[in-house]
Amino acid sequence: MRLSLFITCYNDALFPQTGKAVVRVLERLGHTVEFRPAQTCCGQMHWNTGYLRESLPILRHFVHVFADAETIVVPSSSCVAMMRDHYTKAAQMDNDPALAREVELLLPRVFEFSELLVRRLRVEDVGARFTHKVAYHPSCHSARSLHLDEIPLHLLRRVRGLDLVPLANSQECCGFGGTFAIKNADVSSAMLADKVRCVLNSGTEVLTAVDNSCLMHIHGSLHRQRTHVRAVHLAEILACSEDESALAADQHFTFASSELPR
Amino acid sequence: MKRETQPGQQNQHWNRRDFPEAARQALAAQPAADSPFEHSQTRRNVRHATDVIQAKRNAVTAELHEWQALRRAGAAIRAHTLEHLDHYLLEFEANYTRRGGRVHWASDAAEARRLVLEILAPHAPREVIKVKTMTSEEIGLNACLEDHGIRPIETDLAELIVQLGHDRPSHFVAPALHISRGQVRDLFARAMRQPNLTDSPDDLVAAARGYLRQKFLTTPVAISGANFLLADTGGVCIVESEGNGRMCLTLPDVLISIVGIEKVLPRFQDLEVFLQTLPRSATGERMNPYNSIWSGTPTGDGPREFHVILLDNGRSPILADEESRQTLRCIRCAACLNACPVYHQTGGHAYESVYAGPIGAILTPQLHSMHAAQSLPYASSLCGACYEVCPVEINIPEVLIHLRSQVVQQQQSTLTGSLGLWNLAMQSAAFLMRDSHRLPAAVHLAQRLQSALVSRNGFIEWLPGPLSGWTKTRDLPALPAESFRDWWQRTRSANSPSSPGAHPNPESSTEQRHD
Structure with a gap:
């Protein structure tokens, strides 16, 4: 196609x-x-x-x-x-x-x-391999507007070596909301603190979603607090494949340090 | 005592705090102990209470396989009623009057207050008992009554707590949701002079009951709101959980119900939908413990005078706006408050409004014809949780955006607004984003200029001006040296199936029309 x-x-x-x-x-x-x-x-x-x-x-x-x-x-x-x-x-x-x-x-x-x-395309197994603990954050638009429901989870479950960990209160907004994060920075930060606590409690190594905007927001706090949890778009996890044990040199992860893909 | 503001009155001087400032103060009210994740007492109370109600609501809506059909039916009935509101209000008035009640029409808060005082005058009461009513809050009735030497006594337990604490309601179904049991004990112990009161729910309820029972038996006038008016029977419907409503509706000689004009339903039969959706959405109950419907004045039973004051107070202009008319479908269940992640953090007081939460964020500014509370349409991340739970399918995010556009247009109509930072930034961004050459050029420029802001770890940890709101708690990734489009251009464009010239460039047609 x-x-x-x-x-x-x-x-x-x-x-x-x-x-x-x-x-x-x-x-x-x-x-x-x-x-x-x-x-x-x-x-x-x-x-x-x-x-x-x-x-x-x-x-x-x-x-x-x-x-x-x-x-x-x-x-x-x-x-x-x-x-x-x-x-x-x-x-x-x-x-x-x-x-x-x-x-x-x-x-x-x-x-x-x-x-x-x-x-x-009716594909769930895209031939990916990613040997990390991953938590999935259903972004508000993906869940309540597009109703993606379990779609990203179906894809993640077919990734070899991936350990999918549950995320508490996953349906709750991370507080990004576009200009909301600036116009109402204090409330946004308070919502983010709740989300980050759930991410840290999940014990995950990697947080994924289908929106980099939310990931950028959540990772902004994870990074500020010097935690080692990475935020990676779903596509980047699905791109890691069996025969390509690491991504090409110019394709390091958005939010990850170079040692992450394995 | 005179109050500085008269809530709900049009053209009032609105000197209340904007939402971001009020929210900031609410969040900082009791500084967190040692962890950035530790909530203050009030925030913990709000979070706990909304979580409990939300969980109950989710359970009792999930058990109904026809829940979505009930939502659609509720939305359809309310939308139909609003389309023909004049017809159904007159039908209600005719039927209610025929049964011996009296209908009064109030165009604004001042007229409603004057009507209440006129009805009260011949009875000269020193006290009135009240069933929880949002319209009374909306017109500032308690302050008005006190000014005229009449003491209003709230009989809903949570409203009583708020009243005794000289506090404001923070939630329109559970007004004292921000107050913990221990705090209620301290309040009751002081106000009811019971220093040995414990904080067990039984003791607290017993104390309130003892205090209220005597009021029910001795006070000649009651003031209520209503959940629904029934046009075909001339009935007034109130649902409640404590029985205080039933007392107020039956024991006094005079009953005054202040009801928003949008609260009418065409038929008694329509309650079939709303007596399912309202309790499940509001309190997570399958049915309200007390469902009262009264019409007229049968001799020897209940009050001898029944008055309904139909309150407009800013509703007609909302009705006239096709985009936001759906706001008036609201049946005040507060499910949107319990579902809202913003409300979870701030509680209700930060909205500086009788109606808090997502519905308050759209209703309050409209009740003031968008001349007040202009920060409220922005008090949402547009996450959509409110729309998802709304039992009458009010698309709150859609209305929020509609109201934001009205705020923007108002700002752009003034010189200071159009030269304001936000407007200039958004105009500049729009100028770049509608053109396929300007946007990449701006990205290249930003890639070069950002170096002063980027820390050694490759992140931006400080930004100036309004953008500092982001970097106060969050790092921002720096722009990578190469954008996606540049990468594509460098690696793919020569042999790409769609090189830049492979499809018609639409620039000319777009720009001609809008530049």
């Missing part, structure tokens, strides 16, 4: 490893990955902060860039949620029936990465 990668703006700049991992997994499964360099952002930050008018040209740009893409894969559930929950309303708000029509045609072809693997 020909898959078009929407890397998302923050993954592009901050977490290129995640994009490389997505490419690696999909190509290993025999698919063709394309990357459209004209892409920018889905408009979520502006929309969720109340800058609806400002987000319109951004999402319009997204729709135009991917209008003729066969299937679009996005390693970020909150960006997919932005599209599914708000793009139709945005097009209506802009009084643009043509855009509304394009959105309607585009949305069924947009998939979050783990959702693409399990629901669209």
